[in-house]
Amino acid sequence: MADSFAGQLLAWYDQHGRHDLPWHHDRNAYRVWVSEIMLQQTQVATVIPYFEAFMKRFPDVAALAAAPVDDVLSHWSGLGYYARARNLHKAAQQVVAEYGGEFPQQQETLEALSGIGRSTAAAIVAQAFGIRAAILDGNVKRVLARYHAIPGWPGQTAVLNQLWQHSEEHTPEDRVRDYTQAIMDLGATVCTRSRPACERCPLQPGCTAYARQETTSYPGAKPKKAKPEKTTWMVILEDHQGRILLERRPPSGIWGGLWSLPELDPAYGPEELPDACERQFGFGCSDAELISGFRHTFSHYHLHIQPARLAVTGPTGVAEETEQRWVHRDEALALGLPAPIRTLLTTPEQTALL
Incomplete structure (x- = not known):
């Protein structure tokens, strides 16, 4: 040998x-x-x-x-x-x-x-x-x-x-x-x-x-394709107890099975977010406080994330469903979270650096 x-x-x-x-x-x-x-x-x-x-x-x-x-x-x-x-x-x-x-x-x-x-x-x-x-x-x-x-x-x-x-x-x-x-x-x-x-x-x-x-x-490179760009709102909804709303993502696909922030259609303007939250989740919210947005790159596309914080003013019973949960931040950080969401919940003022 x-x-x-x-x-x-x-x-x-x-x-x-x-x-x-x-x-x-x-x-x-x-x-x-x-x-x-x-x-x-x-x-x-x-x-x-x-x-x-x-x-x-x-x-x-x-x-x-x-x-x-x-x-x-x-x-x-x-x-x-x-x-x-x-x-x-x-x-x-x-x-x-x-x-x-x-x-x-x-x-x-x-x-x-x-x-x-x-x-x-x-x-x-x-x-x-x-x-x-x-x-x-x-x-x-x-x-x-x-x-x-x-x-x-x-x-x-x-x-x-x-x-x-x-x-x-x-x-x-x-x-x-x-x-x-x-x-x-x-x-x-x-x-x-x-x-x-x-x-x-x-x-x-x-x-x-x-x-x-x-x-x-060698080895030969994978044929390159331009990655598409996508955009989403991610909302930090906070109730009167200081809890935030998390949703479990579907088992397959991006961040499958992890807990993440609720998302809203990027077509909404900032002033429309309270009404959008009421329609989607069933409770009223204050005006949105925008947080610095950032881009996260997946293997096959770029995702532009625009976070916004809203205080919940109405009942929160909708979150009792299986795939939604109200949690304090320390509880959230003990769950399986995507890395960008963990960073966002820990130091929201630094999200522009992600």
């Missing part, structure tokens, strides 16, 4: 790899799984404090399965892509109900759980159980695309299939746990998206993209 792709990578990992990440301690399938889900679309430095707090609150799969989904979403707030948290909670319940709280060791069985795809299942099998399985996360795609000079965007099926084939070919029988961590580390710290440190790469002698001096050409 000394001269092979895997051998060169493992030799580098022994000296330069990351051996002390939180999920490396007390390693088991649960901790590996949670870390892999958190690391999707998110960098290690961002994930570490979330992972540690998550493990403190949900130390094992049974604790996660038994927790209210609001509690799970609260501990996920700020990580984004909240479908990951909902699927994590659902999969934990599946593991407890169907497998007695023990993670199956078969990759195909893991892939049947909510939110676990082929690469994540392989990472659990390799990292937790030491069973040979090929992974293909974003870092690995970049390493392999450059090493083999595979043209095209990895989101295209033909390109993805080539990358999977090479991932299978390079994955060794021995030290698979170290190998999977090594190739992820190489992509994250050396074979980076921009300005890769080729002079420090153990795979440089065999890298086709490096030989062609075309490292930044």
Whole structure:
């Protein structure tokens, strides 16, 4: 193995790899799984404090399965892509109900759980159980695309299939746990998206993209589309007890399942907001106090948010419905809130900085 792709990578990992990440301690399938889900679309430095707090609150799969989904979403707030948290909670319940709280060791069985795809299942099998399985996360795609000079965007099926084939070919029988961590580390710290440190790469002698001096050409970029712009009013409705009204968002879609502020049609003018609130919620409100607006960018559109604060002057019984809740601010901050809404409720005068 000394001269092979895997051998060169493992030799580098022994000296330069990351051996002390939180999920490396007390390693088991649960901790590996949670870390892999958190690391999707998110960098290690961002994930570490979330992972540690998550493990403190949900130390094992049974604790996660038994927790209210609001509690799970609260501990996920700020990580984004909240479908990951909902699927994590659902999969934990599946593991407890169907497998007695023990993670199956078969990759195909893991892939049947909510939110676990082929690469994540392989990472659990390799990292937790030491069973040979090929992974293909974003870092690995970049390493392999450059090493083999595979043209095209990895989101295209033909390109993805080539990358999977090479991932299978390079994955060794021995030290698979170290190998999977090594190739992820190489992509994250050396074979980076921009300005890769080729002079420090153990795979440089065999890298086709490096030989062609075309490292930044691989992998191919996703075809660009202009993101649409959307606008909404978000209203902070406050009753005589100092409570604010929150609404739970639908389970699918943006911020799915999280608690957020009520929204109103952006076509309304500021002076129309009290009447709009009375029509939509059934109670009277004072004139609106506008707060600095801000723009929040999602993966597929930009959302311009214009907050407004209104004091409620009428009955608030409408909020007794299941998906609405009157809460004090400290109670609100304990719920699963989107990060911009959490910031808005904490420091409304600073929303222009978001």
